[in-house]
Amino acid sequence: MxxxxxxxxxxxxxxxxxxxxxxxxxxxxxxxxxxxxxxxxxxxxxxxxxxxxxxxxxxxxxxxxxxxxxxxxxxxxxxxxxxxxSGTKPKMAIFVSKMSHCLYDMLARYTAGEWNVEIPLIISNHPELEHIGRRFDIPFYVFPINKENKEEQERAEMELLAKHQVNFIVLARYMQIISERMIEAFPNRIINIHHSFLPAFIGAKPYHAAFERGVKIIGATSHYVTTELDAGPIIEQEIVRITHKDTIADLVNKGKDLEKIVLSRAVQKHIERKVLVYKNKTVIFN
Amino acid sequence: MxxxxxxxxxxxxxxxxxxxxxxxxxxxxxxxxxxxxxxxxxxxxxxxxxxxxxxxxxxxxxxxxxxxxxxxxxxxxxxxxxxxxSGTKPKMAIFVSKMSHCLYDMLARYTAGEWNVEIPLIISNHPELEHIGRRFDIPFYVFPINKENKEEQERAEMELLAKHQVNFIVLARYMQIISERMIEAFPNRIINIHHSFLPAFIGAKPYHAAFERGVKIIGATSHYVTTELDAGPIIEQEIVRITHKDTIADLVNKGKDLEKIVLSRAVQKHIERKVLVYKNKTVIFN
Amino acid sequence: MxxxxxxxxxxxxxxxxxxxxxxxxxxxxxxxxxxxxxxxxxxxxxxxxxxxxxxxxxxxxxxxxxxxxxxxxxxxxxxxxxxxxSGTKPKMAIFVSKMSHCLYDMLARYTAGEWNVEIPLIISNHPELEHIGRRFDIPFYVFPINKENKEEQERAEMELLAKHQVNFIVLARYMQIISERMIEAFPNRIINIHHSFLPAFIGAKPYHAAFERGVKIIGATSHYVTTELDAGPIIEQEIVRITHKDTIADLVNKGKDLEKIVLSRAVQKHIERKVLVYKNKTVIFN
Amino acid sequence: MxxxxxxxxxxxxxxxxxxxxxxxxxxxxxxxxxxxxxxxxxxxxxxxxxxxxxxxxxxxxxxxxxxxxxxxxxxxxxxxxxxxxSGTKPKMAIFVSKMSHCLYDMLARYTAGEWNVEIPLIISNHPELEHIGRRFDIPFYVFPINKENKEEQERAEMELLAKHQVNFIVLARYMQIISERMIEAFPNRIINIHHSFLPAFIGAKPYHAAFERGVKIIGATSHYVTTELDAGPIIEQEIVRITHKDTIADLVNKGKDLEKIVLSRAVQKHIERKVLVYKNKTVIFN
CATH class of the missing domain: 3.30.70.260 (ACT domain)
Structure with a gap:
């Protein structure tokens, strides 16, 4: 042993x-x-x-x-x-919406025993990916969120996270802004994947914006969530070249591979306790 | 032949x-x-x-x-x-300030006969790089620019460009905003190198901004100059990874290699007449 | 529709x-x-x-x-x-041994509906990954192979492939040499992933060889299988930087991400019918 | 100061x-x-x-x-x-043949004061690049080499190196095999650039070999010269993607940019005394 x-x-x-x-x-x-x-x-x-x-x-x-x-x-x-x-496995919750690529990528690593982590639950605001929870035998909770119920639903989510003693959260293309209250409950312990090379294309629809601008490179960025949108400490970034022939659909497709790899690299570094945050930047140990 | x-x-x-x-x-x-x-x-x-x-x-x-x-x-x-x-060589003017890396890179290709172009002159707002003109036997003109004389100096530059029948201009880390008049005289024929992966870090001191933001990747972008700052059609981009150990000086140093390669690739595509601009984007032919 | x-x-x-x-x-x-x-x-x-x-x-x-x-x-x-x-989906068989990362990556894309393909079966020479077949509801057949039974087992596999009208085979880190007979039955229709930037480190244990040689970059290569080992037409390659600090285990770990991305990109191009083979090289259409 | x-x-x-x-x-x-x-x-x-x-x-x-x-x-x-x-500048000799891109790249950095080094001389087996020595005011010595005079010419070169107290040698696309005697006089102090991602395509004409093999990526490798051809400790490598549309001439052209950047990065690390060789591998300090 x-x-x-x-x-x-x-x-x-x-x-x-x-x-x-x-x-x-x-x-x-x-x-x-x-x-x-x-x-x-x-x-x-x-x-x-x-x-x-x-x-x-x-x-x-x-x-x-x-x-x-x-x-x-x-x-x-x-x-x-x-x-x-090393004997104490951190507990990680995954938040998803409708896109499955990041979720599958993490569960594949988890199931193969590559990560020294426990995933007690998956939370979503939509039911579409429930079947993935079943495939991988991980409880999947659906909390539909709208303007009216957001505060209440987040409170329920936080109770569930507390009950499962969750240490950190991974937003795997979770298409909801996290409220300040939850962010402050998990300081530098919520990892997000943003589908652009931040700080370019902050906010919604970055692939559309990248297409409009005519860039020759697209990227993805994983970062800790802070109360300022897409402005938290960057953990990892990666890019891929595109050309004028790529449509928005091509960008989305190529971007998915970036997103899942970048997010998984960041999560792995976090699990290995190799990330230190200092003044909104990360020190990443080898 | x-x-x-x-x-x-x-x-x-x-x-x-x-x-x-x-x-x-x-x-x-x-x-x-x-x-x-x-x-x-x-x-x-x-x-x-x-x-x-x-x-x-x-x-x-x-x-x-x-x-x-x-x-x-x-x-x-x-x-x-x-x-x-193919028998008609385009005539290209290079504008520089104090940094020599892009200038050397282009002159090395030119002198080695790699580019089907003529470089009748170099223009600068500072005298520092005059010795490079001499080394490569290319006339080097100094037009010091300040707020008062800018219009007048640009007019003199444009006369010089006209006299030499210059077809396009390359801004090789030329640290001056080009006036609208000159931009309109050379539509999609002024190539700039910006030291960031645009649209991130538009404007001055992008390496400082990148350092502050804590990005894990820096980049460089060559684009045609339009009247909107750093917003013209992108021709080429490239990036390099950095870490938390890199100081601003390291970023500047690593960035220089990006800048010169990205600028030279863009200039080469332009010389080969392989770039078409359509709606603020470029189509780059093989 | x-x-x-x-x-x-x-x-x-x-x-x-x-x-x-x-x-x-x-x-x-x-x-x-x-x-x-x-x-x-x-x-x-x-x-x-x-x-x-x-x-x-x-x-x-x-x-x-x-x-x-x-x-x-x-x-x-x-x-x-x-x-x-486009209405005729190709049928693809996946061959695996004990490593799951490429298999998961392909099944995630398949299940998400990203690929216009059918996967009627998975074949393995080991039972370890059988649970993945179950998770994704895909029949999983185990054909243990040794020197004595190889010919017989491959014949049984080929009958199974014929019965399922399989058009092409993907070797997703399948740790067995495919016999000439099977290769000739699927000319340019068996896609392999090799865990090096071919032609460097042909054959077994390329990460060990890369470590020994002290390279600063490792890679992965997907190619069509021909009767000459690791010498078939290359479809896609990708690399990642390493340093002297990376152990063989680190190389294996970093390499897995390369392997799955490179293999999936190649399979996707094949599914989209965008690959032509000519004289042991591929033409990859956009 | x-x-x-x-x-x-x-x-x-x-x-x-x-x-x-x-x-x-x-x-x-x-x-x-x-x-x-x-x-x-x-x-x-x-x-x-x-x-x-x-x-x-x-x-x-x-x-x-x-x-x-x-x-x-x-x-x-x-x-x-x-x-x-830090006050003692190492003395570096550059060996060239007919290709100028690596030489220009290093002299540009040297002249711009980026490198804490002295370059007392350039040695070539051909006169073609003599004009570059003149442009940069660096003595340029021509030692034409053939089978008969090789030993004698190398002896003369070594005397010249000794006279100038040269500490290390950079082979900037020098198209001659260095003899054992000279290698042993400069152990881990001769830096070569090889135009492939070693260990792929060892020896002559690697771009032709890469083209023949149909790779999707080409590379360049800088390494210390040992008596075994292209097998010394690797200092730096870099790659660039190619496609089926690239001719051998395109590979040569794209490769030049790789070569000069990879060689200059390696030389810079050597000048900064950030390279340690251990058992035919390099430890590269930050």
Missing amino acids: KEEAAQLLLYCPDKQGILAEVTDFITVNKGNIIYLDQYVDHAENVFFMRISWDLDGFLIPKEKIEDYFNTLYAQKYQMTFRLYF | KEEAAQLLLYCPDKQGILAEVTDFITVNKGNIIYLDQYVDHAENVFFMRISWDLDGFLIPKEKIEDYFNTLYAQKYQMTFRLYF | KEEAAQLLLYCPDKQGILAEVTDFITVNKGNIIYLDQYVDHAENVFFMRISWDLDGFLIPKEKIEDYFNTLYAQKYQMTFRLYF | KEEAAQLLLYCPDKQGILAEVTDFITVNKGNIIYLDQYVDHAENVFFMRISWDLDGFLIPKEKIEDYFNTLYAQKYQMTFRLYF
Whole structure:
């Protein structure tokens, strides 16, 4: 069996010795470092780090690591940090509307065991993709949303998410604006896929806009959702070339492949706890 | 010696038989077709075509082809068309400011004989790159521009362009807005390079804006200049991936390679007469 | 309802007038051309064409078009041609082993109605992916293969393919060499995905070989299967950048996304009848 | 004036504490670390590091750093290391034959002051590009090479390189095999550009081979020259898509842009001392 590992992500004002102290903390306590990636933003003078070590033989009990680390280092260095364990699978909810390509792509990875995640439920504002939930044995809940019932339906969704202890949400071409309340309940924990290379073509119908503008490249962008539309921290982007021969339908078709790959890459990085958000930008560790 | 060829570009409302008639016109008059690319925009119902044939043995004298074609077909089919000859090199002026990478890239191709073009002059609003004109034996004119003298200086530039019979202008990171008057004198014949994947980051300092936004991809766009800033028909775009580790200086550095390649590709397509503009978009023939 | 269209693909020695005659044939018989793409290989002097027209109102009965076209043009111009109808869905069999990513990707497109194809069966030499057949309601047949039973098992497979009137086969990471007999029964109708940018890393374990060689880019290639291993006509290729930090497991992981996208793009082009094979190369129409 | 920095590259068997000790060594001696990138190859159990610090105020005199570091750490940890100073420009010789695109691209960067390097001379086996040396005021030496005089001419070249204290050589489409003797005199210090995505199409005429094979992607590869042809450590690769419409001439034309960009990227990484070679592979630091 693969042993459990601790995963620590942090950032703080850059100072000499942080790296040495943190690695020391782990080594002295008999932890075997299996991963270390660090980076200094010299313009902002911020130190970023992701470090992971085997818990087997580690002298500090798992449930006390956070406390110790906080007391010993986090306060001293003004660190913002998060501690995870590889044995604790995050719980992810998928929100969809009528398009299936992103959903299928994620469920294929999930079912094949590629992702260290649990998907307790799928939520949709339409019933069209219910059959996919059945195919993959995942509960599928339909919450039709209109102007009148939006607040009420979102409240019901949030109760369901809480009941399932959902850690983060993936909007897999979910064609609804998420309300501020839900966004604030999941800060940097709602991942969206937008079908353009943001910040080009913010908002609705980006393929139509791209066609109108006559671009030679289209793209897709996955980002964390913030209260400003399509303006949250970008996790991943990818593009594909088009020509004057491509119709809007061709753009939609080519774009689907981009969307699902870009979204799945972003979700994978999130699941692996390799994303740090700082000032509306992401640091993506290797 | 390579024989001279005629190059015909046209578009018109799509109707059955256009292709057959045009190829017939050439074949019946003993022209050997060496290139044909056509395309129908079914949404707009417009037929686009580029056709090229050897003039050797062609029954219609070179100087009368335009007249004949106009009388026989263009009026009948409401064609917009342009006729070129491979033996007539277009004359291209390059406008620069202080950055040399695009200029060098084009002059290297020109000097190596890769482009069927003449470059009678380089114009700049700064003297910094004068030495490059000297290195490549191309007259280099400096027209310092400020708010007061802009109109006057542009008038002098236009006289110089007229004197040299310049057909089209390439703005190789020329850091000045071109006035409407000059744009209208060269419709779809001023090629600009913008250092972003338009329509993202229109206007000044796009690398700074890209850095601020935290994008994972930067790009460059070459387009024909219209009176609306950075909104003209796009000829070519290209991108490169960046990461959170890239500073603005890194973006500028990586972007330079994009800019020069994208601009040179666009200029080459223009020189080869393989670009048609229709409704603020380009059709790029193979 | 969408009307049925005829789809004609052909190649022949290039001569003046072919294009005009073929378009004339359709127009004179009241066919409305909805697609035309042609291309001349000047080095080989071969004319390639794909043309499609609405059958509604076409004067020649559907079942006689092939005969007429053959008599009138194909013999005269020594054409090799194939005629298809959009209303006739090709039947496609998928062969798999233990990896599911390509299979899921194709079934997702199929189930979403993106592909004009029927998938009557999946064949595997292992039982691992049987559950996917069940999820998508597609019969899944297991033919375990070893040195002793290979000939016999392939014969049984071929009977099954014949019974289901399968037109073409997709090897979706099927880890068995197909015998000559089966290849010859499906000439240019078996599509394989190879997990390298061919011709680099032919044969087994290309990701290991790529890792050993220290390349900075990995790729995937879909091609028609010929009797020479990994040497058939290439339909599509794609690549992704890697770094020294990527382990073999990372390569396998990144490669999976390439493989499924490249294979699905190739299959789609094949389903749309947009691929012509000539001298071990493909002409891919728009 | 920009202050001078020390640049240390090293690798050694991975052990706990190396990172801490090295950063300590610098910090304790009042060096300000301005760059640190490290990486552990867990499969090989090798630790790689690049670290850079300001020399201003550093307690150890510049000329003694290497000695101290060697005594204190390199022996203890069995390190292979190289120490550079930003103030010491490496000297680079360019070898060319008849194609100018890579040469122009490098000289443009050099002349624009983008590269911290000196180019004391260009060597060619043909006189065709002599004019470029003149344009850029760089001595250009012609050593025509044939089977009979090869050894003698290379000896003369090596004397010239020695006289100019050349540190590394760039083969900018130099169409001659370098002899073992010269390769061994410049281990991992001769950078070549090969016009294919290696290991595909090793040897002569790769574009012709790519055309014959019918690939959909062509590439270029820069690598250090070893005695095995086209098999040295790869520094950088890039690709571009082609179609069936591209002739060999098109491939050559598109390939030129790849070649020059890939070669210049590799040379830049080498100049910045960001490349480490380990077991025929490169570690490329950010």
